[in-house]
Amino acid sequence: MKFYLTTPLYYVNDTPHIGHAYTEVAADVLARTERLLGKDVFFLTGTDEHGQKVATAAKALNLKPKELADRMSKRFQKLWERLNISYDRFIRTTEAEHEEMVKKVFHKLYQKGDLYQGTYKGYYCVHCESYILPSHLQENLCPDCGRKVGSLKEPTYFFRLSKYQKDLLSHIDAHLEFIGPPQRRNEVISFIRRGLIDLSFTRRSCEWGIPIEEDFTIYVWFDALLNYLSGVGYLSNSKLFGKYWPPDVQFIGKDIIRFHDIMWPAILFSLSLPLPKKIFAHGWWKIAGEKISKSKGEAISPQDIISEFGVDPFRYFLLREIPFGADGEYSYAAFVKRYNSDLANDLGNLLHRTLTLIDNSFDGKIPKSSGSSGERLKEKSLSLAGILPQIEALKYSEVLSKIWEVVAVANKYLDEKSPWRLSQREAGPALYNVLETLRIVALSLKPFLPASSSKIAEGLGIGEEFKKENFKKIQWGVLPEGRKIKRERPIFPRKK
Ligand code: ME8
Secondary structure, three states: OOEEEEEEEEEEOOOOHHHHHHHHHHHHHHHHHHHHOOOOOEEEEEEOOOHHHHHEEEEEEEEHHHHHHHHHHHHHHHEEEEEEOOOOEEOOOOOHHHHHHHHHHHHHHHOOOEOOOOOOEEEEEEOEEEOOOHHHHHHOOOOOOOEOOOOEEEEEEOOOHHHHHHHHHHHHHHHOEEEOOOHHHHHHHHHOOOOOOOOOOEEOOOOOOOOEEEEEOOOHHHHHOOOHHHHHOOOHHHHHHHHOOOOOOEEEHHHHHHHHHHHHHHHHHHHHOOOOEEEEOOOOOOOEEEEEOOOHHHOOHHHHHHHOOOOOHHHHHHHHOEEEEOEEEOHHHHHHHHHOOOHHHHHHHHHHHHHHHHHHHHEEEOOOOOOOOOOHHHHHHHHHHHHHHHHHHOOOHHHHHHHHHHHHHHHHHHHOOOOOHHHHHHHHHHHHHHHHHHEEEEEEOOOOHHHHHHHHHHHHOHHHHHHHHOHOOOOOOOOOOOOEOOOOOOOOOOOO
16 A cells, blocks of 8 residues: 655755654654555655745845755755664755656646736745735734735736635545644635635746746745655656656644645646545744744754754654643753653663663563463553554644554553562562563554664664564563573753
8 A cells, every 4th residue: 555745845945953853753653653554655755945935045045046045955864874764765856857847737627718918916924935915914914924024016826716716625625634633624624714815826026936938937835845746756757657646644833734725636637636544733832922834043053952862762852841832942051851750760771770770680581471470561551552543643743642652551561560570580580571571662662663662672682673673563472581681871861
């Protein structure tokens, strides 16, 4: 079975920050989960490189837009590599193949009669790359980002968005899963009900874009959205496209809902293509109540956090700290607190002290399991067999907290049993139970913390078989008795 998922393409006007890493890690967890289930996954991500915003940023640095794009796109790719993002394709909107496809799609829409010439008169927000109607201005500022807008009057090709209003509403109505979470669905429905107007799909005064006819460039959002098609071979590789279309899940942030939940499906209607199954908008990371954006985000770069804490702690914090879909505050103090309590104390210490006990009293070999009395621990561990639907419903924070409930029960069990005070005969099974719980925990964490879960498995002496295992191995009594464990230094050393 195939599974196609996408992230937004990030603008290359500046360096990646926590918000971008968030979307990317969230998508990676789902991609890894679906692969574990044996699906044929195609995970698309990349960079959005045209438009006025990028051109302006390049000018300020005395660079050509493409030079800035090359530089920044690399920064994104490097960060994704460091973050263990398992994407299958990284697309750049300046790739020739993408540009060619965009032009073809433009002509298709024109031939269909869905593009017509006119004049756009109104405002434009460069930060959002978005047209703003005079009636939508809020105190003369962009209603979405609160920044200053420029006024614009230019000839253009309009896209008949209004024509698809009814189709959109009935599709949303008939497909509960299409827009998530439900709050965003309601927002989109009420926005559409207020009436859709046709959209300008070209720019006359922005030179940095895909050229069309003599005087126009393609509007950057139209260009960028089409990556979800070109990235998977639309009009160029029918085999690839036929295999993966439509997307199963598209991840976005709540800032770009209207583009993805209205403009994008309308384009697909116009092309007579099936719509994505699910477009899910997560919330914002904020600092002191304000959305982290590039200018602010620079202060806390993901690279710095990773250098200090490691890749998996960063992935863990992002997904555990706030329910996926809601907003949340980022702070260094909250990070350290979460790291020390959940990773260093609860999980890291459980692993380390158990392996130390095995090393000291059992010659580093997994003891026999028989005669144990760990029913509650067993039951709790096996409850993790039910996390799959929750991961697929993108309830990441809930899943992680469920896993940590198991870790807590294991810590309590170890304290209560105090194997260091028991005879070998009694201590062995108790330790086996804790190790088996750790194995199940590691398996459940595989998509979230890929490197650390492997490290735990290596510690348990099952590194090799673990590579191939999936959630089906959430069973009791799998760990082979007598296997040599491997005690290393704590995987999450405590931070001061
Ligand atoms: O909008 N919190 O690109 P972009 C959480 N190029 N997520 C955040 C965030 C924050 N503070 N800031 C950014 C664009 N994001 C367009 C998209 S798609 C065809 C074109 C994440 O660089 C979030 O996923 O502004 C958001 O949607 C995405 O980065 C936008 O990044």
